[in-house]
Amino acid sequence: MNETQDVSANHLSTQTFSNLDICEPVLKGIKETGFDYCTPIQALALPIALGGKDVAGQAQTGTGKTAAFLIATFHHLLKTEIENKPTSQLRALILAPTRELAIQIYEDAKPLNMHTGLKLGLAYGGTDYQKQREQLEAGVDVLIGTPGRIIDYFKQGVFNIKKLEVMVLDEADRMFDLGFINDIRYLFRSMSPAEERLSLMFSATLSLRVKELAYEHMASPESVVVETDRITAELVTEKAYLPSNPDKLPLLMGLLQAHAGLRCLVFINTKRMAEKIQATLNANGFENGMLSGDVPQRKRESLLKKFKSGEVNTLIATDVAARGLHISDVGLVINFDLPQDAEDYVHRIGRTARAGATGVAISLICETFGMHAADIEKYTGHKLPVERNYEDLLVKDMVIVEPPRRDKRGTRETRPDARKNSSTPKPASRVQKPKVAAIEPVKLKDPKTAAQSKPLRSRISRIGDVPAVG
Structure with missing residues (x-):
C-alpha cells in the first residue's frame, strides 16, 4: 500500500x-x-x-x-x-x-x-x-x-x-x-x-x-x-550568479554583507577552498567557523553549538554537513561551488526554509563547476534563476588569504599519492640524502669523471621534481 x-x-x-x-x-x-x-x-x-x-x-x-x-x-x-x-x-x-x-x-x-x-x-x-x-x-x-x-x-x-x-x-x-x-x-x-x-x-x-x-x-x-510540486523545498528562493573564478570571493563577501544578520551556510567542494575562505573571511573581519570531515569531533560539536546559538553566524562546510543537520533559522545557503552531484544540491539548500520557514539559496556558477548546472536543472525540473548583474555586490578592497600548504604531510595539493601507483617517484625526502652524499661533498678533478657525474645529477634532480642542492 x-x-x-x-x-x-x-x-x-x-x-x-x-x-x-x-x-x-x-x-x-x-x-x-x-x-x-x-x-x-x-x-x-x-x-x-x-x-x-x-x-x-x-x-x-x-x-x-x-x-x-x-x-x-x-x-x-x-x-x-x-x-x-x-x-x-x-x-x-x-x-x-x-x-x-x-x-x-x-x-x-x-x-x-x-x-x-x-x-x-x-x-x-x-x-x-x-x-x-x-x-x-x-x-x-x-x-x-x-x-x-x-x-x-x-x-x-x-x-x-x-x-x-x-x-x-x-x-x-x-x-x-x-x-x-x-x-x-x-x-x-x-x-x-x-x-x-x-x-x-x-x-x-x-x-x-x-x-x-x-x-x-x-x-x-x-x-x-x-x-511537492518541486523537488527543492517549496519555501526556498533560489538565485544564481555567473562570476569568474577571481570574482567568487569578492562576491561572497558582498553577499554576506547584503544579508547581514542572517545565519548562513556556505558550501564548498574541497577542504583546501574551505580553508582559504575561512582565512579570508577572518582577515576581513567576518567571524566564521569551518566544518569538514577531518575536524576533531569535540571541535565539531562545539562549533555546531556556537552556530545554533548564533554566536557564529557563518558556517563554511563541505558536504559532511549537507545532510541530517537540523539547525533552525538558517536564512541563507550559498553554494560557493556547485555540487558535482545534483542530489547534493537539493540536500544543501534544504538546510534553509525548514519547518515552514522561508529561506534564500544562492549558487555561484563559475568556470570550474559550472558544467554541473545542467544536471542540477534536469534533476530539480526547473532552471536556476540567474541574475547577471552582480558588479555592485563585489567587495573591492579586501584581503584574500592563501592558507599554507602542508608539504610535510604530503597533502594532495603538494604531491601525488604514492600508494595509488607503485611506479610513482619517491618523495623528495627520500632522494635528497643520497644526492647530497654522492654529489655535493665530492670535488671532482678528473674531467671524465665530472662529465659522467652531470647526467647523474640531472637525473636525480628530476625525480619528484627535487631541486638541485648546492
Whole structure:
C-alpha cells in the first residue's frame, strides 16, 4: 500500500497528535514540546506505525521525519512491558549515517522521552569511546548512533539485538552514498526476524536500492510519500550568479554583507577552498567557523553549538554537513561551488526554509563547476534563476588569504599519492640524502669523471621534481 500527500501549500496537516492513539507518557512529552498538529509525513506515517506495521517513508528534510519515528518507537516500547530484561539487551536501535545527525536525533529524543522511563544511549565515532561503552554496559533501552561505532561495540558483546523490538534506519539513501550498506545488512541479519519487530525507514528519496533494502529486511512495509510540486523545498528562493573564478570571493563577501544578520551556510567542494575562505573571511573581519570531515569531533560539536546559538553566524562546510543537520533559522545557503552531484544540491539548500520557514539559496556558477548546472536543472525540473548583474555586490578592497600548504604531510595539493601507483617517484625526502652524499661533498678533478657525474645529477634532480642542492 502506498500513501501520498501533496504539501505544496501547507507545512502542517489538519491531523492533531491528541487524536492519534499515542500512549499518555509520549503524548505528554509531545505537548510539552509545543507540538499540536502533525506535519504531512507524521500524519501519514504515524497511524501505520502506531498500529505496529512497518513504514518506508519519503519526505524532504526538515519535515518532521525524526519526530515521527521517535514517537512511534517510544509508543511501541511502552505497549509491551519487559520483565527481568538483561542489561545487555537493546529494545530499539536507531541508525544514522553521520555523527551530527545521531547527536541531533538524541537531542530531539530527550523531551519526547521525558515521561517514558526509557533509557537512551548514544554511540558514534571520533570521541568518548570508553565513556560510551560504559553507558551501554550499564544498560540502555534505545540506542542511537552511527553504524561503525555500533558494530564495534556489538562485536565485542557490549549489547545484543537478538530480541530487538524496534529498528529505525534514518537517511537510508545516505547510508548507500557513504558506503555503510554492508554494515547495515550485517546488523539486520544479526537482529530479531523482521516479523518480530517494528521497522521504520525514512529517506529523502525512495530509490530502487532503498526499496530493495526495505523489502529484503522489513515485513511488508507500507510506503508513505510526501510530494511537492518541486523537488527543492517549496519555501526556498533560489538565485544564481555567473562570476569568474577571481570574482567568487569578492562576491561572497558582498553577499554576506547584503544579508547581514542572517545565519548562513556556505558550501564548498574541497577542504583546501574551505580553508582559504575561512582565512579570508577572518582577515576581513567576518567571524566564521569551518566544518569538514577531518575536524576533531569535540571541535565539531562545539562549533555546531556556537552556530545554533548564533554566536557564529557563518558556517563554511563541505558536504559532511549537507545532510541530517537540523539547525533552525538558517536564512541563507550559498553554494560557493556547485555540487558535482545534483542530489547534493537539493540536500544543501534544504538546510534553509525548514519547518515552514522561508529561506534564500544562492549558487555561484563559475568556470570550474559550472558544467554541473545542467544536471542540477534536469534533476530539480526547473532552471536556476540567474541574475547577471552582480558588479555592485563585489567587495573591492579586501584581503584574500592563501592558507599554507602542508608539504610535510604530503597533502594532495603538494604531491601525488604514492600508494595509488607503485611506479610513482619517491618523495623528495627520500632522494635528497643520497644526492647530497654522492654529489655535493665530492670535488671532482678528473674531467671524465665530472662529465659522467652531470647526467647523474640531472637525473636525480628530476625525480619528484627535487631541486638541485648546492
